[in-house]
Amino acid sequence: MRFAIYLPPQASEQEKVPVLYWLSGLTCTDENFMQKAGAFKLASELGIAIVAPDTSPRGDEVADDESYDLGQGAGFYVNATEAPWNEHYKMYDYVVDELPALIQSTFPVNNKRAIAGHSMGGHGALIIALRNPSIYSSVSAFSPICNPMKCSWGQKAFTEYLGKSKTKWKEYDASELMRHSKDVIPVKVDQGESDDFLVEQLKPEALVAASKHSNYPLELNIHNGYDHSYYFISSFIEDHLRFHSAHLNR
Amino acid sequence: MRFAIYLPPQASEQEKVPVLYWLSGLTCTDENFMQKAGAFKLASELGIAIVAPDTSPRGDEVADDESYDLGQGAGFYVNATEAPWNEHYKMYDYVVDELPALIQSTFPVNNKRAIAGHSMGGHGALIIALRNPSIYSSVSAFSPICNPMKCSWGQKAFTEYLGKSKTKWKEYDASELMRHSKDVIPVKVDQGESDDFLVEQLKPEALVAASKHSNYPLELNIHNGYDHSYYFISSFIEDHLRFHSAHLNR
Numbered sequence: 001m002r003f004a005i006y007l008p009p010q011a012s013e014q015e016k017v018p019v020l021y022w023l024s025g026l027t028c029t030d031e032n033f034m035q036k037a038g039a040f041k042l043a044s045e046l047g048i049a050i051v052a053p054d055t056s057p058r059g060d061e062v063a064d065d066e067s068y069d070l071g072q073g074a075g076f077y078v079n080a081t082e083a084p085w086n087e088h089y090k091m092y093d094y095v096v097d098e099l100p101a102l103i104q105s106t107f108p109v110n111n112k113r114a115i116a117g118h119s120m121g122g123h124g125a126l127i128i129a130l131r132n133p134s135i136y137s138s139v140s141a142f143s144p145i146c147n148p149m150k151c152s153w154g155q156k157a158f159t160e161y162l163g164k165s166k167t168k169w170k171e172y173d174a175s176e177l178m179r180h181s182k183d184v185i186p187v188k189v190d191q192g193e194s195d196d197f198l199v200e201q202l203k204p205e206a207l208v209a210a211s212k213h214s215n216y217p218l219e220l221n222i223h224n225g226y227d228h229s230y231y232f233i234s235s236f237i238e239d240h241l242r243f244h245s246a247h248l249n250r
Numbered sequence: 251m252r253f254a255i256y257l258p259p260q261a262s263e264q265e266k267v268p269v270l271y272w273l274s275g276l277t278c279t280d281e282n283f284m285q286k287a288g289a290f291k292l293a294s295e296l297g298i299a300i301v302a303p304d305t306s307p308r309g310d311e312v313a314d315d316e317s318y319d320l321g322q323g324a325g326f327y328v329n330a331t332e333a334p335w336n337e338h339y340k341m342y343d344y345v346v347d348e349l350p351a352l353i354q355s356t357f358p359v360n361n362k363r364a365i366a367g368h369s370m371g372g373h374g375a376l377i378i379a380l381r382n383p384s385i386y387s388s389v390s391a392f393s394p395i396c397n398p399m400k401c402s403w404g405q406k407a408f409t410e411y412l413g414k415s416k417t418k419w420k421e422y423d424a425s426e427l428m429r430h431s432k433d434v435i436p437v438k439v440d441q442g443e444s445d446d447f448l449v450e451q452l453k454p455e456a457l458v459a460a461s462k463h464s465n466y467p468l469e470l471n472i473h474n475g476y477d478h479s480y481y482f483i484s485s486f487i488e489d490h491l492r493f494h495s496a497h498l499n500r
Contacts, residue, residue, distance in 0.1 A: 035480065038288030041488075230285065238291075 003053045003099060004030040006040055010047040011108045018112035018137075018248040019103060020241070021095065022052045023121030023128075026153070027073045030054045033118075036230035039237045046245040049109050053099055055120070057088040069153050070160055076148075077124030078172050080161040089161060092172075096128055096135070114244040116140040118233055119197070123148055126174035126187070126207075133183040138247035140188040140240045142233050143195055147175040147206035154201075175203075178218070179210035188219045188243050190236050192226030253303045253349060254280040256290055260297040261358045268362035268387075268498040269353060270491070271345065272302045273371030273378075276403070277323045280304045283368075286480035289487045296495040299359050303349055305370070307338040319403050320410055326398070327374030328422050330411040339411060342422075346378055346385070364494040366390040368483055369447070373398055376424035376437070376457075383433040388497035390438040390490045392483050393445055397425040397456035404451075425453075428468075429460040438469045438493050440486050442476030 011017045020043075022033045033039070033052045043050055056062075056075035063084040065071035071085075080089035095115075103109060115136050117125035122144025129139030148154020149169050162168045170176040178187075191204050198204075204220060211218035226232040261267045270293075272283045283289070283302045293300055306312075306325030313334040315321035321335075330339035345365075353359060365386050367375035372394025379389030398404020399419050412418045420426040428437075441454050448454075454470060461468035476482040 035286050038291070038484065040481075040484070041288070231290075234288065234290070 001054060001057060001094060001099075002030050003051055004034045005103070005107065006034065006043060006050040007107060008044045008047050008049060011049060013108050016108050016110040017047050017049050018114070019049045019051055019100070019109050020244050021100075021113065021115045021125075022050055023077060023095065023115070023117030023124040024052065024055050025117070025119030025121050026055070027068050028055050028121070029073070032230065033233075036234065037237050038234040039241060042238050042241045046241060048241065048245060048248065049107065051099065051103055053095060056091065062088045070157060074120065074157065076120060076154075076157045076161060076172070077127065078158070078161050081168065082161060082163050085161050091124070092128070095124065096132060112137060112248050114138045114248055116240055116244065117144070118142040119202075119228065120145055120153070122189070123154075123174060127172050127177055129185055129187070130174060130177040130181055131171070133181075133185045136185060137250065138186040138188070138244050140190075140243055142190050142236070143192060143197070143202055143228055144174065144189060144204075145202055147173060147203045149173045149176065150206065151201045151203060175206040175210040178207060178216050179213050181214055181216055184216060186243070186247055187217065188240065190221045190223060190239075192228060192232045193222050193224045194226060195228040197228055251304060251307060251344060251349070252280050253301055254284045255353070255357065256284065256293060256300040257357060258294045258297050258299060261299060263358050266358050266360040267297050267299050268364070269299045269301055269350070269359050270494050271349075271363065271365045272300055273327060273345065273365070273367030273374040274302065274305050275367070275369030275371050276305070277318050278305050278371070279323070282480065286484060287487050288484040289491060292488050292491050296491060298491065298495060298498065299357065301349065301353055303345060306341065312338045320407060324370065324407065326370060326404075326407045326411060326422070327377065328408070328411050331418065332411060332413050335411050341374070342378070345374065346382060362387060362498050364388045364498055366490055366494065367394070368392040369452075369478065370395055370403070372439070373404075373424060377422050377427060379435055379437070380424060380427040380431055381421070383431075383435045386435060387500070388436040388438070388494050390440075390493055392440050392486070393442060393447070393452055393478055394424065394439060394454075395452055397423060397453045399423045399426065400456065401451045401453060425456040425460040428457060428466050429463050431464055431466055434466060436493070436497055437467065438490065440471045440473060440489075442478060442482045443472050443474045444476060445478040447478055
């Protein structure tokens with residue numbers, strides 16, 4: 001497994017810094033956010049480390065598929081139970097347990113964690129935070145897949161990775177999780193109104209309905225004229241960093 | 251020919267804005283700077299448009315070479331005189347004349363221009379500004395090829411594009427041009443000290459020697475620990491934007 005890390009200049013054994021985990025979207029690697037988001041300047045001022053894992057296991061011996069939305073580059077942040085995926089695709093455990101253990105034992109970081117992501121990674125950030133509200137101080141997402149059980153990206157991936165029973169799917173669906181959540185952490189979502197995937201795949205209205213059902217606080221901002229690209233992320237990443245910094249340092 | 255343009259929110263027929271032309275390096279297209287430099291936030295505050303041309307003509311009918319440092323993606327900002335390159339490779343004229351004419355007739359920009367670039371594009375920015383000091387208000391470069399006549403990248407490209415006579419080469423060599431320049435414009439160069447190409451290809455010491463010879467003012471900053479990548483550019487791009495803004499608005 002590959003990951004990228006940004007360490008701010010403050011980070012030292014004397015001053016361990018908190019970590020924002022960033023989860024990327026379909027077809028991405030550990031590099032996209034680091035190269036395109038423009039996050040380092042403010043992260044260096046705020047004293048936040050950023051860790052970006054790859055979006056799936058990789059390699060010749062790892063199961064794959066010809067399509068861009070399944071297999072390598074498309075791990076969907078689940079623990080696969082179905083063959084052939086269940087041999088290597090354990091992205092949920094990797095992001096929640098394995099990677100943070102490695103980061104905390106290798107770099108001068110403390111145990112404070114926030115999580116964020118984009119598209120498939122926004123889905124990953126939301127489900128991971130909603131399932132582990134005591135571990136993460138805050139969660140944010142750009143253009144997340146809010147209700148994967150009800151869109152073609154999610155249905156395809158969940159069928160392959162988790163099988164046909166929808167009971168398991170609910171554990172990895174942000175709208176389902178928020179609908180039944182009791183422990184609350186701060187959630188911030190930004191969505192471009194000119195995003196080509198908005199209606200068919202992302203469905204923020206499902207997250208809004210869930211938040212109303214469980215009275216879960218949700219900050220959702222719709223931005224006119226913005227699409228699904230990293231230009232959208234780079235335009236608002238500073239808002240997300242300040243949001244996480246406020247909660248990480250509380 | 252493809253190009254990318256960033257227009258700041260101020261730009262309108264009532265408020266035409268100045269333009270910074272950005273020239274990219276070997277293997278790049280019109281997209282690299284726009285995706286990776288993190289320049290838009292400050293450009294929007296300063297009210298500067300940014301135009302990034304591709305690094306060469308493209309297409310099946312355009313001459314090319316298997317190597318990364320010749321042909322498509324490697325135009326070197328010269329007007330080629332040798333076959334087969336002389337049919338399409340006129341990047342100098344394109345950047346100095348054709349593209350600005352198109353930009354000024356299509357977008358709400360005024361006739362104030364600055365120019366900057368990286369590596370091969372830093373070379374391009376320097377030679378274009380040094381040869382046209384009345385057109386450009388300032389020039390800056392990250393990690394430029396300062397003396398292409400004396401490095402393998404430049405010697406290979408100039409031999410192919412311009413032929414073996416070094417008289418023509420001197421018209422496209424920043425150190426040669428600066429050595430004999432009379433009209434002065436502000437020049438800012440940043441160079442990473444951990445750049446793998448520094449010694450063999452970039453040779454900022456030649457530019458320093460030229461500036462001393464002709465008493466040409468040159469701001470050259472060497473940065474410990476920085477390499478040849480866009481991470482270096484994104485770390486210092488704001489300094490360059492402020493530098494150009496000060497001269498564009500004079």
